[in-house]
Amino acid sequence: MSMIRSWVDSANDPEGDFPLNNLALGVFDPGDGPRCGVAIGDRIVDAAALEANGLLDLGPRLCDRPCWNALMAAGPKAWDAFRARMTALLREGAPEQARVAPHLHPMGSATLHLPFTVAEFTDFYAGRHHATNVGTMFRGAENALPANWLHIPIGYNGRASSVVVSGTPVRRPWGQVKAPDDSAPRFAPSARFDFELELGAIVGQPSTGPVSVAQAQDMIFGYVLLNDWSARDIQAWEYQPLGPFQSKATATTISPWIVMRAALDPFRAAPPDREVPLLPHLSDAGRDFHDITLAVTLTPEHGTPETIARTNTRELYYSPAQQLAHHTTSGCPMRVGDLIGSGTISGPTPDSRGSMLELSWGGQTPIDLNGAPRAFLENGDTVTLSGAAIGEGYRIGFGPCGGTILPARQNPYAP
Amino acid sequence: MSMIRSWVDSANDPEGDFPLNNLALGVFDPGDGPRCGVAIGDRIVDAAALEANGLLDLGPRLCDRPCWNALMAAGPKAWDAFRARMTALLREGAPEQARVAPHLHPMGSATLHLPFTVAEFTDFYAGRHHATNVGTMFRGAENALPANWLHIPIGYNGRASSVVVSGTPVRRPWGQVKAPDDSAPRFAPSARFDFELELGAIVGQPSTGPVSVAQAQDMIFGYVLLNDWSARDIQAWEYQPLGPFQSKATATTISPWIVMRAALDPFRAAPPDREVPLLPHLSDAGRDFHDITLAVTLTPEHGTPETIARTNTRELYYSPAQQLAHHTTSGCPMRVGDLIGSGTISGPTPDSRGSMLELSWGGQTPIDLNGAPRAFLENGDTVTLSGAAIGEGYRIGFGPCGGTILPARQNPYAP
Numbered sequence: 001m002s003m004i005r006s007w008v009d010s011a012n013d014p015e016g017d018f019p020l021n022n023l024a025l026g027v028f029d030p031g032d033g034p035r036c037g038v039a040i041g042d043r044i045v046d047a048a049a050l051e052a053n054g055l056l057d058l059g060p061r062l063c064d065r066p067c068w069n070a071l072m073a074a075g076p077k078a079w080d081a082f083r084a085r086m087t088a089l090l091r092e093g094a095p096e097q098a099r100v101a102p103h104l105h106p107m108g109s110a111t112l113h114l115p116f117t118v119a120e121f122t123d124f125y126a127g128r129h130h131a132t133n134v135g136t137m138f139r140g141a142e143n144a145l146p147a148n149w150l151h152i153p154i155g156y157n158g159r160a161s162s163v164v165v166s167g168t169p170v171r172r173p174w175g176q177v178k179a180p181d182d183s184a185p186r187f188a189p190s191a192r193f194d195f196e197l198e199l200g201a202i203v204g205q206p207s208t209g210p211v212s213v214a215q216a217q218d219m220i221f222g223y224v225l226l227n228d229w230s231a232r233d234i235q236a237w238e239y240q241p242l243g244p245f246q247s248k249a250t251a252t253t254i255s256p257w258i259v260m261r262a263a264l265d266p267f268r269a270a271p272p273d274r275e276v277p278l279l280p281h282l283s284d285a286g287r288d289f290h291d292i293t294l295a296v297t298l299t300p301e302h303g304t305p306e307t308i309a310r311t312n313t314r315e316l317y318y319s320p321a322q323q324l325a326h327h328t329t330s331g332c333p334m335r336v337g338d339l340i341g342s343g344t345i346s347g348p349t350p351d352s353r354g355s356m357l358e359l360s361w362g363g364q365t366p367i368d369l370n371g372a373p374r375a376f377l378e379n380g381d382t383v384t385l386s387g388a389a390i391g392e393g394y395r396i397g398f399g400p401c402g403g404t405i406l407p408a409r410q411n412p413y414a415p
Numbered sequence: 416m417s418m419i420r421s422w423v424d425s426a427n428d429p430e431g432d433f434p435l436n437n438l439a440l441g442v443f444d445p446g447d448g449p450r451c452g453v454a455i456g457d458r459i460v461d462a463a464a465l466e467a468n469g470l471l472d473l474g475p476r477l478c479d480r481p482c483w484n485a486l487m488a489a490g491p492k493a494w495d496a497f498r499a500r501m502t503a504l505l506r507e508g509a510p511e512q513a514r515v516a517p518h519l520h521p522m523g524s525a526t527l528h529l530p531f532t533v534a535e536f537t538d539f540y541a542g543r544h545h546a547t548n549v550g551t552m553f554r555g556a557e558n559a560l561p562a563n564w565l566h567i568p569i570g571y572n573g574r575a576s577s578v579v580v581s582g583t584p585v586r587r588p589w590g591q592v593k594a595p596d597d598s599a600p601r602f603a604p605s606a607r608f609d610f611e612l613e614l615g616a617i618v619g620q621p622s623t624g625p626v627s628v629a630q631a632q633d634m635i636f637g638y639v640l641l642n643d644w645s646a647r648d649i650q651a652w653e654y655q656p657l658g659p660f661q662s663k664a665t666a667t668t669i670s671p672w673i674v675m676r677a678a679l680d681p682f683r684a685a686p687p688d689r690e691v692p693l694l695p696h697l698s699d700a701g702r703d704f705h706d707i708t709l710a711v712t713l714t715p716e717h718g719t720p721e722t723i724a725r726t727n728t729r730e731l732y733y734s735p736a737q738q739l740a741h742h743t744t745s746g747c748p749m750r751v752g753d754l755i756g757s758g759t760i761s762g763p764t765p766d767s768r769g770s771m772l773e774l775s776w777g778g779q780t781p782i783d784l785n786g787a788p789r790a791f792l793e794n795g796d797t798v799t800l801s802g803a804a805i806g807e808g809y810r811i812g813f814g815p816c817g818g819t820i821l822p823a824r825q826n827p828y829a830p
Contacts, residue, residue, distance in 0.1 A: 152652075155660055156572070159747055161750050174744055178562075178566075187695070209824065237563055241658070249742075251746070279591065329591070330590055330665045
């Protein structure tokens, strides 16, 4: 696979996130209301306008709305038809160039919204290094991985209402906390607020009963970068016995661009070695992993950006398809627009860890940030996730997935 | 408060769930599509028809759709106006009787649908006897209550897509299970399938930041009975460290009728004694509990119904308003149509326990059912929850909340 050249010059930049091979999907507002747009180089094509002009015809209009859920619901044939038609319209020498060009908008000045309506949000824990690191901190190295971890993708339901698009500020939460040596809990702003570097998979087709890993793979519409903001002190006090709840409910930031599954097909990767075999309902069905490089950049309020972690989605132990298949084992119905976070993706080395909890080892070994020690997130920090699959002479990226920490509210319950 | 008499004779039955004081809300289909209806005695009033005829005018039409979410979103003044107008139309001597009467339908033959669109579903663990019973079985009597339990209402996010209306059959799930002395997990139909007797609160107004207990109380639109079907063997294997997931995702059954908060106002009750004081953000704000009697009836496939548990919502330690307030502490946005389960409501005595897990003490002491020992649910069993607030000469009920267990599927992953 090589770059498909476009008549949009900026799409042919080998360092850009949005070549014609990508066709990432967002929702933008050119001034008269949000609608579906497609990233191409440093431009956004107004997909709703293409439909209105008859340049794009998927049957019923699917793009004249502020979410991509209608295209998802239309199914895999429509997904393929959409990509084929957009590729034809935007490729070098396309006879429709003059008719499409008026519908390009500069990406740099566009207001971007959530690219889809999140039906429900589930967050997994499918990164082995992350689970091992966290387990070692909490339970010691010998009991690091929970007994079930190598047998099922562990996950919990999150809160769809808390999902926000990149650029949305995130306010430091209050919560009930209790350190191990405190005599009683107290209500305070989180002092251990953190990010989590994840890949999000979007369910594009519904299910009503158990599905196989291969079927699950076909249900996935595309992917986003995902930051599962986490209040570690609130989490430590609340999570037994029913799991994380308010510690994960302040916000979850996703990238403004959905990378469709087809765009990542050239970057499929083999599963990791299995220490114990998976039961048949979770067995590897093929190259369901991806080779996507990931990075986390942290920018203090008055400082300079520093990349604090680099890793790769190949570090996941369970693929998004395995996570989704597990999600259906009980008969749980899945819906168009369900968002499935992978869990934090950490690599094996100290500089490949996808959370401050791991990078600073629970605060015990702060990292150096702009010359100062840093354990958790401070007010004014901006955390930006980035990710791209690297091809020969092109890359498939997601655009930045960022958020800035606002100070906690005044105590909402002060007398 | 006494019964408000209606010209619908059956509504004046002191043993009926649906006197005029109740005005419970459902969605029914009289043959030409589902729409909003109001329970009155053994009839359903077609609220959409009343709007169409100008007998009910809440501004925009709110009832011509298959859910009550539009009335919820219209806010507390609309809720009060709705109740006042419906009471005027249906009370004894109402001049509109002849115009309303044609829009009554027999409840017994009506097809009932989910009464509202569930935005997101959260399940709490706010019953002290239940938490103590489960904790004793799993961790021993001395460590029964988790350290946080007396300080915050413990809860987890559930799966809205799994919520079904009373009468929907529930298929026994498959899942990965591993008994403590098994050498490896296996994939099997759940052998310890269970019910949980709960009260569900419906969020009728949204929030974007932390709310007080008093504000939370005002956001609650109404209540339903709720059965949180639970696969105990799947739960035991999966729940560490992130909480229950597939064990709770097969189905959650709710009653077809929403009892509005105002209907339960005469039955408000004081909080329980607090062993340790609650922090200010969770402090009791008033009589936010309710005196609602509850019962569970179990009917084997070829047997006779037996009431196997009786209890009361007064056994909750945290009110729905306290659960909701806690839910917002992190800034988690709440939405119109969010459903909040109370957690299992068990009383202090063996015959007041709200789950088979507790009634049979983890299967160790089966109960007698139709003369045979019974530990967990069998195929063909029908579990029916019922509940009512008992007034002087009338009761406010929810109608039955039931479901029948279907056998597990054939192994969906058999080679």
